[in-house]
Amino acid sequence: MRYSETLIEHFRHPRNAGMMRDPDGVGESEYAECMDLARVFLRVREGRIEDARFQTYGCGPTIAASSAATELIRGAALADVLELADAQVTAAVGGLPPDRAHAAQVVTAAIRAAARDAVARYETTSPEGE
Amino acid sequence: MNRRVYLDHNASTPVHPEVLEAMLPYFTERFGNPSSIHGFGREAREGLDTARERVASFLRVGKEEVVFTSGGTESDNMAIKGVAAARGRGHLITSAVEHHAVLRTCETLGKQGFDLTVLPVDGYGMVSPDDVRRAIRPDTILVTIMHANSEVGTIQPVGEIGRITRERGVAFHVDGVQTFGKLPLDLEALNIDLLSFSGHKIYGPKGVAGLYIRKGTKMASVQHGGEHERRRRAGTENVPGAVGLGKAVEVRARDMVEEETRVRVLRDRLWTGLSARVPEVRLNGHPTERLPGTCNLCFRHIESESIVLGLDLKGIGVSAGSACTAGSVEPSHVLVAMGVPLDWAMGTVRCSLGRSTTAEDIDYVLDSVEPLAGKLRSLSPVKA
Numbered sequence: 391m392r393y394s395e396t397l398i399e400h401f402r403h404p405r406n407a408g409m410m411r412d413p414d415g416v417g418e419s420e421y422a423e424c425m426d427l428a429r430v431f432l433r434v435r436e437g438r439i440e441d442a443r444f445q446t447y448g449c450g451p452t453i454a455a456s457s458a459a460t461e462l463i464r465g466a467a468l469a470d471v472l473e474l475a476d477a478q479v480t481a482a483v484g485g486l487p488p489d490r491a492h493a494a495q496v497v498t499a500a501i502r503a504a505a506r507d508a509v510a511r512y513e514t515t516s517p518e519g520e
Numbered sequence: 521m522n523r524r525v526y527l528d529h530n531a532s533t534p535v536h537p538e539v540l541e542a543m544l545p546y547f548t549e550r551f552g553n554p555s556s557i558h559g560f561g562r563e564a565r566e567g568l569d570t571a572r573e574r575v576a577s578f579l580r581v582g583k584e585e586v587v588f589t590s591g592g593t594e595s596d597n598m599a600i601k602g603v604a605a606a607r608g609r610g611h612l613i614t615s616a617v618e619h620h621a622v623l624r625t626c627e628t629l630g631k632q633g634f635d636l637t638v639l640p641v642d643g644y645g646m647v648s649p650d651d652v653r654r655a656i657r658p659d660t661i662l663v664t665i666m667h668a669n670s671e672v673g674t675i676q677p678v679g680e681i682g683r684i685t686r687e688r689g690v691a692f693h694v695d696g697v698q699t700f701g702k703l704p705l706d707l708e709a710l711n712i713d714l715l716s717f718s719g720h721k722i723y724g725p726k727g728v729a730g731l732y733i734r735k736g737t738k739m740a741s742v743q744h745g746g747e748h749e750r751r752r753r754a755g756t757e758n759v760p761g762a763v764g765l766g767k768a769v770e771v772r773a774r775d776m777v778e779e780e781t782r783v784r785v786l787r788d789r790l791w792t793g794l795s796a797r798v799p800e801v802r803l804n805g806h807p808t809e810r811l812p813g814t815c816n817l818c819f820r821h822i823e824s825e826s827i828v829l830g831l832d833l834k835g836i837g838v839s840a841g842s843a844c845t846a847g848s849v850e851p852s853h854v855l856v857a858m859g860v861p862l863d864w865a866m867g868t869v870r871c872s873l874g875r876s877t878t879a880e881d882i883d884y885v886l887d888s889v890e891p892l893a894g895k896l897r898s899l900s901p902v903k904a
Contacts (some may be wrong), residue, residue: 393829401826402833407899418901425823425866429901445901447821450829453899 394484400454417503421496428500451493458482471505524835529874536723542767546760571766592697595716595731596621605740610661611635616857644806645674666695672805673814682711701772724768728761784812793886813873818864830892841868
């Protein structure tokens with residue numbers, strides 16, 4: 391098998407799949423060359439990710455990366471998630487073959503977009519901050 | 521739990537036990553070079569001659585019209601480049617759904633000064649004989665159209681095309697790799713001048729194939745060296761391979777009709793079951809004029825590779841219709857030529873059945889595909 395056991399495990403049993411009612415942030419990313427599409431929903435409480443959900447269209451690695459990445463960011467500080475790196479997501483699925491590197495990229499981009507959306511919504515609803 | 525189901529027979533097939541048994545002595549005891557005049561060489565020569573006779577008798581052609589090659593790709597290259605080299609210039613006609621061995625060879629010749637017409641196909645992947653007729657020009661030297669498409673299984677009207685090429689005095693090459701040993705082939709009635717065929721699609725070994733060259737066809741060698749294969753293909757012959765191919769053909773001649781009838785029923789069981797159990801799935805290729813074992817499917821809004829991977833984890837081997845290589849996905853040129861919309865084409869999976877396939881296998885596949893398709897769709901943000 392060309393994929394890691396961790397990746398296969400996430401593909402077999404994806405965690406955090408599905409939509410979220412009234413999320414605090416939503417982000418989307420597309421990898422046009424492959425037509426992969428990932429959408430991520432975040433629930434933020436006191437500056438931390440309380441819940442993360444995803445919907446993904448793509449190959450096995452992209453689905454697995456969505457599952458692993460949403461698991462990875464649960465409990466993380468929103469500030470850190472804004473800076474999430476592709477390499478962290480790649481590591482979370484136990485590595486990716488070079489021709490599937492985009493799996494981590496598309497998911498990371500969707501998560502960062504969701505985090506930015508959460509920040510923007512927070513700033514809009516609380517103009518003075520806390 | 522450890523069930524394994526192989527549904528990729530258009531890619532390759534396991535060597536038939538009778539074939540393996542026939543081949544084995546030619547690796548060890550009868551290992552000689554068939555060009556050698558001593559006893560060792562003569563033994564190998566006998567094996568090679570018998571293999572050639574078996575192929576020739578199956579195709580009902582002369583044994584001097586059969587050349588052994590290393591694969592279907594080589595046969596296609598030899599046929600097309602051989603005719604082109606003999607003529608020096610001229611016009612070639614092919615179709616948009618050919619195997620890359622034909623398409624890219626023609627395109628290469630197109631860059632080297634030959635004129636090339638690539639004919640379109642209809643929604644079933646079928647070439648129109650009228651298009652062939654209209655495309656033929658006074659300087660046309662070759663028409664090359666496959667017998668059946670490896671991806672969707674559509675069988676081309678080669679009989680009608682052959683009538684036209686014969687009438688116009690143009691050489692007709694047919695890539696018969698997917699039909700040889702699966703469907704009856706009457707080269708005389710079909711007016712075929714050159715036919716590519718292969719061993720490993722019909723339970724023979726890999727690395728051996730052949731080209732039928734009708735006597736009188738103007739051809740130049742494209743591989744030079746010794747006097748092998750009547751100077752049409754230099755290089756020491758793959759004797760064990762050829763023996764295997766010969767045996768495979770003999771076995772197919774015996775079993776073909778019965779097996780293909782059985783396989784056709786299973787193929788239809790697969791499609792009937794799928795269309796009843798999985799929403800938004802379509803069958804590609806011609807509904808009736810199609811290879812008995814080929815079932816090419818599109819699952820809308822699901823990506824091919826995720827289905828292939830999901831089935832692989834269940835021990836099922838099928839192939840993805842759209843290949844994702846080096847980080848970009850390319851929908852199959854066959855589906856594109858057929859005008860299959862992209863949101864369907866991206867979710868293409870080919871199931872190709874064979875002699876080992878059972879009804880239980882098909883039911884297992886159906887039981888596996890249904891929840892898998894449901895799961896992948898539930899994950900997907902792309903909905904109709």
